[in-house]
Structure formats: structure tokens, C-alpha cells
Amino acid sequence: MYKHRGFALPFIIMIIIGTLVPLCSIVFYGFTDDTGNFTIENFLAMFSEEHIKALIFSVLLALISTFICLILAYPLGLILRKSKLGKSGFVIFIFVLPMWMNFLLRTMAWQVILERNGLLDHFCQFLNIPFVEIINTPFAVVLGMVYDFLPFMILPIYNVLKSMDEGLIEASYDLGAGKFTTLRKVILPLSVPGIISGITMVFVPSLTTFVISNMLGGGKINLIGNIIEQEFTVSANWNLGSGLSFVMMILIVVSMVIFTKLDEDGEVNLL
Amino acid sequence: MKKMVLIVLLVMMTVGLLFVSGCGRASDYIGQVHIYCFGDYFDPDLIYSFEDETRIQVVLDTFDTNEELYPVVKNRTVDYDLICCSDYMVCKLMKEGLLDKVDKEKLSNYKYMDEKALKMLQNIDKNNDYEVPHTWGTYGIIYNPTMIDGPMPKSWDDLWDARFKNQIIMTDSLRESFMVALMRGGYSLNSKDLDELSYARDELLKQKELVYKYSNDSTRDLMIGGAAALGVITSGEVLYAQECNEDLEYVIPEEGSELWTDCWAITSYAKEKDYAYKFLDYMLRPENAYKNFEYLTYAIPNTGMYELMDEEERNSDIVFPSDKQLKKCQVLENLDNKTNKIYSQFWKEVKGK
Numbered sequence: 005m006y007k008h009r010g011f012a013l014p015f016i017i018m019i020i021i022g023t024l025v026p027l028c029s030i031v032f033y034g035f036t037d038d039t040g041n042f043t044i045e046n047f048l049a050m051f052s053e054e055h056i057k058a059l060i061f062s063v064l065l066a067l068i069s070t071f072i073c074l075i076l077a078y079p080l081g082l083i084l085r086k087s088k089l090g091k092s093g094f095v096i097f098i099f100v101l102p103m104w105m106n107f108l109l110r111t112m113a114w115q116v117i118l119e120r121n122g123l124l125d126h127f128c129q130f131l132n133i134p135f136v137e138i139i140n141t142p143f144a145v146v147l148g149m150v151y152d153f154l155p156f157m158i159l160p161i162y163n164v165l166k167s168m169d170e171g172l173i174e175a176s177y178d179l180g181a182g183k184f185t186t187l188r189k190v191i192l193p194l195s196v197p198g199i200i201s202g203i204t205m206v207f208v209p210s211l212t213t214f215v216i217s218n219m220l221g222g223g224k225i226n227l228i229g230n231i232i233e234q235e236f237t238v239s240a241n242w243n244l245g246s247g248l249s250f251v252m253m254i255l256i257v258v259s260m261v262i263f264t265k266l267d268e269d270g271e272v273n274l275l
Numbered sequence: 276m277k278k279m280v281l282i283v284l285l286v287m288m289t290v291g292l293l294f295v296s297g298c299g300r301a302s303d304y305i306g307q308v309h310i311y312c313f314g315d316y317f318d319p320d321l322i323y324s325f326e327d328e329t330r331i332q333v334v335l336d337t338f339d340t341n342e343e344l345y346p347v348v349k350n351r352t353v354d355y356d357l358i359c360c361s362d363y364m365v366c367k368l369m370k371e372g373l374l375d376k377v378d379k380e381k382l383s384n385y386k387y388m389d390e391k392a393l394k395m396l397q398n399i400d401k402n403n404d405y406e407v408p409h410t411w412g413t414y415g416i417i418y419n420p421t422m423i424d425g426p427m428p429k430s431w432d433d434l435w436d437a438r439f440k441n442q443i444i445m446t447d448s449l450r451e452s453f454m455v456a457l458m459r460g461g462y463s464l465n466s467k468d469l470d471e472l473s474y475a476r477d478e479l480l481k482q483k484e485l486v487y488k489y490s491n492d493s494t495r496d497l498m499i500g501g502a503a504a505l506g507v508i509t510s511g512e513v514l515y516a517q518e519c520n521e522d523l524e525y526v527i528p529e530e531g532s533e534l535w536t537d538c539w540a541i542t543s544y545a546k547e548k549d550y551a552y553k554f555l556d557y558m559l560r561p562e563n564a565y566k567n568f569e570y571l572t573y574a575i576p577n578t579g580m581y582e583l584m585d586e587e588e589r590n591s592d593i594v595f596p597s598d599k600q601l602k603k604c605q606v607l608e609n610l611d612n613k614t615n616k617i618y619s620q621f622w623k624e625v626k627g628k
Contacts, residue, residue, distance in 0.1 A: 038612065054620075054627040120487075120502040140488050223447040223489025226626045238449055239619040240342040 033246035046247020055231060055248065062227040065142060066210035069149035073206045077157040081165045096162055100155050111148055111219050118144055140222030148216040156205035164198030200263050208256055228252065304332040308550035311336050311344065312359040313537065317558065318570035325557050331550045348373055348542065356545035357554060362536045365406045366399040367609040375541045376404045381552040384559035392576035395534055398606050406538035407555060410511065410573040413534050413596055413604060414451060415527040417498050417513060418505035428505055431459035431528045440485045444497055444506030447489035449622045450607055451533065452479060455507060458530045465608045476621040480628055498523060511573030513593050525593055531603030
């Protein structure tokens with residue numbers, strides 16, 4: 005093994021350029037002010053009123069969209085586990101298909117659909133039903149998040165359900181458990197790893213997104229991602245932007261650690 | 276939209292380069308000039324004709340906001356020879372010694388420059404030493420009369436009118452949004468006074484309930500599509516919007532407005548100054564200025580170009596605001612760091628409500 009160390013070189017270079025250098029720059033900018041002096045103000049700024057408000061709002065929207073993704077994806081996984089179509093992977097393929105298109109384009113498409121005088125509006129007029137205008141509201145942002153990130157929830161849940169040992173479920177029935185009890189006591193606990201990775205893969209990008217809230221929120225929905233983005237593009241304050249990103253990174257790492265901890269202990273009881 | 280155009284442009288440029296090198300002409304270049312400009316801000320054909328004529332290769336990079344340009348020029352991430360940015364950014368770069376004086380002697384077409392545009396800039400650069408205007412225009416209200424009952428908008432105050440609830444598109448830009456609120460209150464758009472700025476913030480907060488969307492680039496398309504009745508827009512976008520939707524009208528509010536000029540400037544560390552001058556002079560040629568006008572529909576302050584325009588274009592009060600209107604307009608000044616922080620803080624409070 006030792007003599008194959010050369011193969012690791014591309015990855016080492018990638019880690020240095022793609023992770024270490026940016027991370028060091030963020031730490032450097034975060035710990036300095038615009039004159040280059042040391043400061044911790046950029047980190048403490050997270051606790052100012054607007055930032056905390058944006059953070060709480062982001063967490064809220066991310067939780068809602070994660071929850072919606074979960075209740076959409078889990079039943080689907082259960083259905084697909086049994087069905088022929090599901091086993092062949094065809095339905096999963098259909099769900100993952102939109103991911104072949106660029107994420108920005110898909111979000112932009114929602115803008116065209118939901119916009120006043122847009123596609124949905126015209127369709128509703130055609131059918132003579134009232135059009136509910138959700139563009140530029142938090143609902144549109146949640147819709148965008150669910151649409152964009154749902155495949156990330158479906159895939160891990162489907163995978164863990166598909167590979168579950170059928171014998172365990174039969175054993176549960178043999179021992180007199182009903183359908184519901186089997187789901188609650190056997191299937192659900194066994195699928196926790198898939199649920200956990202699904203939750204992380206939806207929650208983290210939802211929490212930090214600024215593109216979806218920009219495009220579907222009409223500039224009225226200010227998430228923590230938008231604030232960080234604006235520090236770079238509008239205020240030209242890289243120091244504050246870096247400081248806030250760093251705090252976000254810490255928060256995400258902490259929540260990941262908690263998630264994995266729950267997973268290991270198997271303490272998650274979702275019902 | 277701009278990004279899409281940019282991608283198409285990049286592809287076109289790559290193809291163009293391949294074509295050129297395919298013909299074995301690449302080695303003919305006598306040198307390169309590095310230009311940093313707003314995305315899609317002049318007719319791309321001019322690059323090819325310039326290269327053909329002078330054998331100087333144009334290396335063009337683009338950006339979206341002035342604030343993106345600033346750290347790049349400041350830290351010399353790339354050594355650009357020629358940049359194009361807004362008036363207040365020119366002012367900031369000038370004060371930090373990052374720009375070189377423009378030697379007008381080297382620009383044979385500088386004589387076509389419209390004095391009016393130069394005069395507007397003298398607030399920030401007394402002798403117009405450091406910049407050469409590229410485009411200019413005003414901010415105002417674009418509106419769709421077919422969607423409005425009652426009197427048409429004519430002042431900034433109308434953007435606070437409850438009858439336009441959910442029908443207003445505001446700019447998603449810090450300085451311009453504060454400009455609207457400050458001008459409405461009768462203050463300078465360069466106000467540094469904390470009370471005036473707090474007033475502007477409170478008014479913008481009040482206005483938020485009426486706003487349909489905060490947007491910059493998409494305002495034009497939303498107005499064309501009839502998504503909102505009125506919006507804050509820059510005059511350069513109006514001609515194009517009217518071509519697509521004849522109903523649309525534009526007005527410079529009676530309180531006055533912001534007059535902006537986007538300018539070329541030469542960096543203090545430029546390596547190929549002579550080439551930069553050549554390119555600049557090429558852009559100032561009346562027929563090329565006219566090409567840019569046709570391409571961008573933004574007003575270009577070039578008296579030679581005025582001769583080339585047709586009757587309708589020459590009489591457009593969108594391209595040529597009256598002296599009376601210009602008199603009420605102000606130019607954005609660069610603010611000191613402390614004031615800048617207040618603006619960003621207040622803007623965050625507005626956006627975060």
C-alpha cells in the first residue's frame with residue numbers, strides 16, 4: 005500500500021486548493037478588520053439583531069422544508085421498496101432526472117411559473133379558478149427548497165429501505181406484530197441512518213442558500229445566506245462576510261455532530 | 276439575464292479566437308490590452324474590428340457590481356490596463372491613487388465628448404482628469420398606464436401610495452433605494468446626516484408592505500410582462516422596454532433624481548497604457564459610439580454620435596433629459612467608511628424586516 009502513495013497526490017492538491025486555502029482565507033479575513041488589525045467583532049456580529057433574526061428565520065425555513073421533504077420521501081421509499089417499478093430503480097430515476105439540469109435554471113423556471121402573469125396565473129385564468137400568488141413570499145422559498153433538495157432526501161432513504169433484510173420484517177409479523185407496530189418498531193429504527201443523512205443533506209443547503217431566496221423571495225426574504233452574500237457583493241466587507249460564514253460553519257459542524265451522535269446511540273424515535 | 280448573455284459571449288469569443296488562430300493570425304498580434312468592464316457593456320463586434328484594425332488583442336473580463344471590482348483592482352489580482360465602472364467608484368479609486376490621469380492629448384476623438392456629461396462629474400473630479408464617460412443616464416419611474424387608475428405617477432412620493440400596494444418594483448441596490456427615500460424627503464442623495472438617514476430607513480420600512488419585489492436586472496422584463504404597475508429603473512433600460520411593450524412610460528420624478536455616469540479609467544499600474552488609449556479612442560469614434568448605443572440603448576455622451584442618430588432617437592427625452600430636469604439631478608459621491616457602514620446597516624434592517 006505504502007508505495008502507491010503517489011496516487012493520493014491529486015487529492016492532496018485538491019484538498020489544499022479547495023479546502024485548506026479557502027478555509028485559511030476565511031479565518032484570516034474573519035479575524036481582521038478593514039485596516040488589517042486583529043478583531044473578533046466579525047464573529048460577535050452574528051449576535052446583532054438583524055443577523056440573529058435572519059439566522060432564526062433561515063433555521064425555521066430550513067426545518068420546514070426538511071420536514072416536508074421527509075414526509076414526502078419516506079412513504080415514497082416504503083412504496084418503492086415493495087413495488088416492481090421501485091425495485092428496478094425506474095421511479096427513482098424519474099425523481100433524480102431533474103438533477104441533470106442546472107439548479108439555477110430549475111429555480112428560474114419556478115420564477116417563470118409562479119410570477120404574476122406567469123404560467124400558473126394564465127393556467128388558473130384558463131380554468132377560471134383563483135390564482136394564489138405565492139411568489140416573493142416565504143412559501144415560494146420553501147417550495148423552491150423542497151423541489152431542489154427532495155432528491156437528496158429520497159436517495160438515502162430509498163437505499164436504506166431497499167437493502168433492509170426482509171427476514172427481519174417477516175419475523176416481526178410472525179411474532180404477532182401488526183403492520184403499524186412493525187413499521188414503528190422494526191422498519192423505522194432500521195432506516196434511521198438513511199433518514200439522518202437525508203436530513204443533513206437537505207437541512208444544510210436549505211440553511212445556507214441565498215439563490216433560492218433571491219430568486220423566489222423577490223429580495224424581501226433575507227436569509228443568513230443573503231446577508232453573507234451581500235457583505236461580499238454589495239458592502240464590499242469581506243471581513244464581516246468571512247466572520248459570519250465561519251460562525252455558520254461552526255454551527256453546521258455542531259449540528260452534524262449532534263445528528264451523527266443520535267444516529268450512533270440509536271436514540272432517535274421519530275414517532 | 277446578463278450572466279446568460281455573458282456565457283454566450285464567452286463561447287463566441289472562444290470560437291472567435293479559435294477561428295482567428297485557425298487562420299494563423301494569432302501570432303500577428305503586437306500585444307495585449309487587459310480590460311475590466313461591466314458584463315455586456317459594449318457591442319462585442321467592436322472587439323473584433325478593433326483587433327483587426329490595430330492587431331492588439333483584447334483580453335476582457337467582466338463583473339456585475341462596482342463592489343466586486345473594487346477588491347480586484349485594489350489588490351491587483353489581475354493587472355488591468357483599462358477599467359469601466361461607475362462614477363462614485365472612479366472617485367474612490369482616484370482618491371486611493373489607483374488611477375492614472377487620462378492624457379486627453381492621446382485621444383483624438385475626445386473632442387466629441389458631450390460637455391454636459393463632463394460637467395456633471397466635476398463634483399467628484401474637478402477637471403475630469405481621471406475618467407472618460409462611457410454611458411450615462413438617470414433613475415426614474417417606469418409605469419404601465421393601462422394598469423393604473425387615477426393620476427399617473429410623477430414623484431417619488433407615489434412609490435408610497437397605498438393604491439399601488441403590491442404593484443411596485445423597487446431597486447435591490449443600497450444606494451439607489453436610499454436615493455429614492457432621501458430625495459422624496461427633500462434631502463441630498465449623498466446625505467451623511469444620521470437623522471436624515473434614519474428617516475430614509477423608516478420610510479423604506481414603511482414602503483416595504485407595498486413592494487412587490489426588490490430587483491435590479493429583472494425590473495425591465497417584469498414591467499414588459501405586466502407583472503407590476505410601476506418600478507424604479509434606469510433610463511437606459513427604458514427604450515428597450517418600450518420596444519417590447521408600447522404601453523410603458525418613463526418619468527423622472529419632480530423631486531429630482533440620481534444622474535449616473537459609467538466611465539472608463541486607466542489604472543495607475545497599467546502596463547500597456549498606449550494600447551489602452553488606442554482602445555479608448557476607438558470607443559469614442561462617433562460611429563462606434565452609435566454602435567454601442569444601438570446595442571445597449573443606454574445614452575452615450577458623444578456629440579459626433581448625435582449626428583448619426585435618427586430623428587426619433589434625437590428627440591427622445593429619455594436619452595436626452597432636459598436641462599431643467601438635469602439641474603435637479605445629483606451625482607452619487609463616494610462615502611467615507613463610517614457612513615458606508617451606516618448605509619449597509621440600515622439597508623440590512625430594511626431588508627431583514
